[in-house]
Amino acid sequence: MTGRVFDIKRYSIHDGPGIRTTVFLKGCALRCLWCHNPESVEAGPELMHWPARCSRCYACIKACPKAAISKDAAGAVVIDRRTCDLCGECAEACLYDAMQMVGRDMSVEDVLSEVEKDRVFYEQSGGGITLSGGDPFVQAAFAEALLDGCRERGMRTAVDTAGLSQNGVLDRLAAKADLILYDLKCMDDTRHREFTGVSNAPILDNLRRLAAGRTEIWARIPLVLGVNDDDDNIRRTIAFLSSLKTIRRVGILPYHSGGLEKARRIGRESHFRKFETPSEGRIAAVEAAFREAGFEVRRGG
Ligand code: SF4
Ligand code: SF4
Structure with missing residues (x-):
């Protein structure tokens, strides 16, 4: 089996615990206007x-x-x-x-041999492999084979997802991962549709269901001015996550304009939008709000 990979990043410290290798798969069901990895969005090569x-x-x-x-x-x-x-x-x-x-077809064995090179670092640091993208669940069979292969080789796994998958795919793959990094954009559905192209209803439903299971979940929130940084959205996000009980950790990912430069390089800048970078003060205030609500907060993932 092969899948389409656009990057394999070693020594990552932002995509889960410890030292990790992050495998970026192409394809995403959302169209976030601020996307930090615009080269990941389309499933085909670019x-x-x-x-x-x-x-x-x-x-x-x-x-x-x-x-x-x-x-x-x-x-x-x-x-x-x-x-x-x-x-x-x-x-x-x-x-x-x-x-x-951007985007090369790799076999499951090719990816596993690549990620296995840093096994010693995973063992010493409590790290492992993170599947990211895009959304790895867009290439569900390939992602599942990678998770199975990592487990057989004794390597721990995390999956970073936008949460929009159906037909039980998310549940099946989540059951095979040690950790889910679950992206939450904004709580207002109209605004969510405007900035990501899709409703947040299935994403929130999927998270409610996953959080009732046994997989460990960390929430990740890209902080984008004018989209989700306002007090009302932060309050609603905290209330939603608090209601789930099992999610105690939140990553805040402040927007940066690097994605726009990458979009230019693939000729797709018109599909994305430039936002203001949040100030240090605003980021700190959002982090403090989550901490006060009892969450462990980490910046950058
Ligand atoms: S620009 Fe020309 S050579 Fe390059 S990928 Fe396109 S068709 Fe092929
Ligand atoms: S002109 Fe630029 S992009 Fe084209 S082959 Fe030379 S260095 Fe590469």
């Missing part, structure tokens, strides 16, 4: 161009069988993404890593 790395050697222009790459009046590389069929020839030709394909 072509990323890094202007800052580009030497303007134009090897990519010669390599492209579709004539989809040209240079503008200033000599900058321009990709006609309607003509490009994502063959990857330009990335092969580029010696400067300025043109890259």
